[in-house]
Amino acid sequence: MQSGRLFEILYILLERGGATIPDLACQLEVSERTIRRDIDALSAAGVPVYAARGRRGGVRLMDGFVLSKSLLSAREQDEILYALQTLRATGAVQDGALLTRLSALFRREAVSWIDADFSDWGDSGERRALFELLKSSILERRVLAFDYYGQNGAAARRTVEPVKLRFKGISWYLQAWCRDRRSFRTFKLSRMERIALLDERFAPHGDPPPLDGNQAVSVPTTRIAVRFSPAVAFRVYDEFERACISPQPDGSLLVRTEWPVGAWGAGYLLSYGSHAEILSPPALRRHIAAEAKKIAALYPNADAPCPVSDATMEPSKPKG
Template sequence: MRADRLVSLVLLLRQRGQLTADALAKELEVSPRTVLRDIEALSAAGVPVYAERGRHGGYSLLPGFRTELTGLNHDEALALLTAGSGPSEHTFGLGTALASAMRKIVDALPEGHQNAANNAAQRFLVNPETDLLSRRLSQDSLPDATLRVVRRAVLAGRKLRIHYASRGQPPQWRTVDPIGLVTVRDKGYLLATESGTDRTMRIARVHAAEELAEPAQRPDQVDLEHIWAQRCAEFLSEGHIPVQVRVSPARRDDLLDMAEAVRAEEPEPDGWLRLEATFQDLWHAEWALWQLGTDAEALAPPELRASLHTRAQAVADRYRDTPEPEPIQTQSVRACPLQE
């Protein structure tokens, strides 16, 4: 851990120039006292770190000093910088590790290419926090300390004791055998078994976690993609309703964003699309289709059509016989002649 921190400290000074102990401590997530000890260790190892005293002082490296980190070409570094530019790097509590890795990647480039890679990465934006309609996208959040425990247990293959809140229930302690971690649209899931029963748990609902010494009961070889596909199929087959719907092609993506899944899709002669979509329940389907207005039509089940008709009738009744607004009184104003 300290060796990684020392490398990060050197890279920060190389790439940003002079920094105070407080600024270094904030970047490395340690105390200023720890930074001072690290600088003393670097100096003792022959790294040319020197201090500038005074109000605008700080720590710097002698000009020309360079660490030797090689092995990445320009496109490889650009790919990694771009992949790490989105908000999802915090899903599994790896934000600090990613920041350290990004510094190493930049430093691995030839000196003349560092600015080019940074400038190129700034022209790519991955998964911004809001979409084109200014809707803020939801993202799971959990203290890094808890995520580290979960991640460590998954990688070490040990049982995990978690304080977990199932939907609509108070949190309770449960012991599970972790299999793997999955992130989908910035939402994290823990795939596990509990007393031999498959469990798919939202990471955001884990209030606390403890890694146990007992080995987890799990297969030696894990195909997470296959397991995730199975869990999704089981999830969609339990407690959900299928809906037949017609939708304008311009609103297809909006419907897909709100539905749990789309099982079938085919074009119709008039240019619209007929889909079989899955929703959590009748209320969810009614809410989603109401957002699309006249750009969508529910064909089945009949109770969904009836509930949408009732809602539309209530809105129409509300706006029937709307009183006309009184005319606004205005005063005439003499126009000022133009000045030549």
């Protein structure tokens, strides 16, 4: 279409400073006559384009021209470029072409001041494919179906109308209108399996509630106190708010915070092994002690040969 071609001509002139009519015709795969008509159309629209003679001849723009400069301040232009840099980390922007074009249009350098990589170590590309699928579902307003693993470990098939992807803490979440619950729900991406993008379209239900604290993800919490040994101090400072951490004279760390009730919360504390002692509440302390006994019962004779040899063990399959 002509409007798209006019933009391409404008982009080329801004990026290169100028171009000949034959070069433009070749690159855009149209006739030189068409390019001349397009140049006239740009001029009629108020774009200061002109023909120059000599060694640096061809079609050029007047020095200092910036597309729609009056609509965006210099700071706003920078904010757009910085936002696009951050979006590249999610896969929403696949390459740097858009950044390059906007930098040329704004006549500003896209300073690479931040590099955020949300992919897991050893990521095979599945996360990026998932983001593409979710982006299509949200932007095209297409219904999504998937199995979702709840706190009890059981999977239930959900049919939802996706609204927004959100990142909070260390995890990605999908906010969507759940047809089963008839309300907005928040789903953790890592618990979604067998995801299917359906052809059915939906009408929006408005904006979802803010993802703020534990209430947004519908997880009950309780107040806990845990003493961590110095050996896991690096994890404690990574995973808890500084205001919740109290260094002790013996080098241990006392943490008081709100914590999710249920198997996930208990399992996470168990991941610290013998380096974490639950001080309160008593019910959680008893539960962790009971789980530790169950783990010990799996190894009544730890020095005995393993009942399954390495040769017969099948490699675990990646999630998909």
